Amino acid sequence: MKVVIVEDELAACENLVYLLHSIDRTIEVITFLDSVTSAISFFSKPHDAQLVFMDIHLADGLSFEIFDKVAINAPVIFTTAYDQYTLKAFKVNSIDYLLKPIDEEELSEALNQFETQKTEKKESNSQMKGLLDLIKSQNKAYKTTYLVNQRDQLIPLKTEKIAFFYIDTGVVKAVTSDSQSYLMETKLEDIEHDLDPNNFYRVNRQFIIRRDAVTIIKYYFNGKLIVNTKPVHEERIIVSKAKATEFKKWMNS
Template sequence: MKVVIVEDEIAASENLIYLINSIDANIEVLTVLDSVSASVEYFSKPNEAELVFMDIHLADGISFEIFDQVTLKTPVIFTTAYDQYAIKAFKVNSIDYLLKPINEEELDEAVNKFKQSTKEQPINSQIEGMLQLLQTKNKSFKTTYLVHHRDELLPIKVSDIAYFYIETGIVKGITFNNKSYVVDKKLEDIEGELNPEIYYRVNRQFIINRNAVANIKFYFNGKLIINTNPPSSERIVVSKAKASEVKKWINS
């Protein structure tokens, strides 16, 4: 099988190539394209690609813009950091996707799915519906959490929460004035209720408000440490696989 990777982060593309080689040494990576313009130029010409791995956010735009300029019949597996609306769009339109950091087992399943399928993917015809879901501006996000505090219920504004974290199975929200409240929800559910432009799940334990980031320090093996204001009692470590996405989110 011959594949093309569309990814603007060198570390991410190298990691994907490594994983691809791990699951099947017979898969040949034809090229890595790092932008919308490079992808349009490549797919405008005859090529041998049988499968495309495509990141959503590229250096010069969103990868969906590629489909406005070329007709791509090659099956596509989108790669993305968590975005509830992107995932909803993929499910509605039956387009496959992988969440970053990419898991080798899930990658293997996705590749095998396409190996076993002979159905041509009508990619271009589905992009319009995906864009409508992804670019809708009137999306509703959670604005308030009603939390137990002593013998009463308190409404806490989401915008007042610097970060959410889980400790021994209990989810807590820490406000900017350093008050702690127990939130009676799973961290996964909270993640899906928040505006992804403001809140990001940097690891399994923490969801952070962009405005709470005080600084980022480099850690060993390509990892990062995020320091927050107010400070967290637990060290917030970002994995090497997720580091580039976290930096991109903060810098967006």
């Protein structure tokens, strides 16, 4: 079997080679690549690689970026130290991965799976793009403070203190956990984009709520939900039937 290793840490690379040869001395490592640039250069030309081991973090970027430039016509097994949330995404997309530090038994199992499922283990570029978007979103710097007007001055308003945002007669307002209300000089769509989706959720066209502000979720007619918050809002906060399942999943995550 001819293998390519895409890895920028020499120690990790040497360890992988050692483990591969411990499992099967006939495995041939045909090249080592330590960057996105070198990988693009290699895979853009004819090659005889049968399997690729690829680290996610390389010297000049994320390895998923390689798939934006070239098609890798060989199965890829990622080596990663990412958290469980990202690993679930790998499983959902049927992408193979090995968690660092690499275990010999798990490596052997991955090689066995490769041998038995060769025709099914070629990942598409669209899958890689999806994973790249996911990693980028996880690394995104979300907004933590808004400058808001209060009488004749500007004050910093921490997003962690905001219970929900809503539209009131065309004007966006932020309501804090202590029931203070502030006018926002931005659209609700822009606010949604700037907030950490782990903490805030847009339940409908009028409301974005913070997870910690939710006190009770009530069933409503036609599969809809009513969300009660603290502080209480005078208007019903309704989650549509189309969003109800996703919202419950978000609250339960």
